[in-house]
Amino acid sequence: MPAQNGQKVFGAGRFYGTALPLTTASISTPVPFLVAQDIAVDFKRDIKKLFGQNQLPVDVSAGMLTVTGKVTNGVFSARAFNDMLIGGTLSTGQLPNVANETLTCTTGSTATVAAANGAAFVTDLGIFGATDGVPLVKVSTATAVLADQYSVSTLGVYQFSSLAARTSLKASYIYSTSGGQTVTMTNQAMGRTGGFSAVVAMLWGTEKATITLNNCISSDYGFATKLDDYNKPTFGFEAACDTSDVLGTYSFAELS
Numbered sequence: 001m002p003a004q005n006g007q008k009v010f011g012a013g014r015f016y017g018t019a020l021p022l023t024t025a026s027i028s029t030p031v032p033f034l035v036a037q038d039i040a041v042d043f044k045r046d047i048k049k050l051f052g053q054n055q056l057p058v059d060v061s062a063g064m065l066t067v068t069g070k071v072t073n074g075v076f077s078a079r080a081f082n083d084m085l086i087g088g089t090l091s092t093g094q095l096p097n098v099a100n101e102t103l104t105c106t107t108g109s110t111a112t113v114a115a116a117n118g119a120a121f122v123t124d125l126g127i128f129g130a131t132d133g134v135p136l137v138k139v140s141t142a143t144a145v146l147a148d149q150y151s152v153s154t155l156g157v158y159q160f161s162s163l164a165a166r167t168s169l170k171a172s173y174i175y176s177t178s179g180g181q182t183v184t185m186t187n188q189a190m191g192r193t194g195g196f197s198a199v200v201a202m203l204w205g206t207e208k209a210t211i212t213l214n215n216c217i218s219s220d221y222g223f224a225t226k227l228d229d230y231n232k233p234t235f236g237f238e239a240a241c242d243t244s245d246v247l248g249t250y251s252f253a254e255l256s
Contacts, residue, residue, distance in 0.1 A: 007252045008204040012036045015071045019083035020195040020215070028196075031083065035074030037232055039200055041211060042068050067213065067239040067247065069198065072232050076223075078181040080235065085218040086185050087193040094180030095122060100170040102130060103158060111160050117175035118156025125172035127158065136160070136169070194218040198237065207253035214242040 015033040046063030073080075082090040098117060105111035115121060127136040127150050134148065142151045142159045150169075152158045158171060196218070200211040216237045223233035241247050 005254065006256045007207070007209050007254045009202040009209060010204055013039050013200060013202040015039050015073075016199040016201070017080060017084050017196045017216075020197060028083065029079065031077055031080045033071055033073045033077070033080070033235070037072040037074055038070075039072075039202075040070045041200060041213075042066075044068070068219075069200075069213075069216070069237050069239070071235045073235065074230060074232055076231075076233055078183055081221060082183040083194075084196045084235070084237075085194045085221050086183060087188045088186050089184040091182050091184065092178065092180075093182050094177050095174050095182060096177060096180075097125070097172070097174055099172050101172070103127075103169045103171050105160055105167050105169065113158050113160070115156035115158065115171060115173060115175075117173075117177075120175040120177060121152075121154065121156030121173060122176055123174040124152045125174065127160075127169050127171050129166045130168035130170050131166070196237075198239070204253070209253060210251045211248065212250075213239040213248040214246055215240050 013036060015036050016030055017033070018030040019028040021028050043065065044067075045065045048061045048063045049057040050059040050061075052058050078090060082088055098115070101116060103113045103115070105113055124138065127138075128134060129136070136148050136150045139145060139149050139151050142153075145151055145159050145161045147161055150158055150160050152173075156173065156175070158169075160166075160169065194217060196216050198211075198213040198216045200213075202209040202211075216239045218235065218237045220236040221233065223231055225231055239247060
């Protein structure tokens, strides 16, 4: 039998979210936040006070109770972002960024150079001289390319003028690949978007404490990059009762 000294917890614990199905026939894939840095769940109640002529209240009553949560995770999750917040379309494939790819041009005439991933080219992100760092100006047609100008086709073929006297340039762009996942973010109707059930698992050795929240709605998802550190996106939510008027459960390993 567990000792009667209450439940201890050490470490960040684990967080799991499962999108609430829109129909009884649909099945949602659970999303684990297994690199969680910290997890917070706050139960906050409004206290209503009744005063008479004296300083202290003659009565106090419970008002509204709100349950909010926040998870800081050490990794991104496309499924968590889509299923538990955006409600868009999750598809296979990625749109990576290429930064400062070297393009070598010949001198003496107008040069055309294909980007390494030109066959899957999506978006141009600029060109500059590899030696002098001067940014080139993009123009819409290849026939108008003069000194310090460039154009690019839909297949990632860049065209430059030799009048710029540069034989090496740096190109940045976005291309598509079959790896990874992409979330297409669309304008969803207000209401039941991003609903999910949540499980918070807290550990002390082999003992576990577990919170289940049956009906949650995501409130925010944010991230910030930082030099010389990991990106740790945060995910916020608020819980409500389900259709049976049940908030969830809070189970403990030890007796109190």
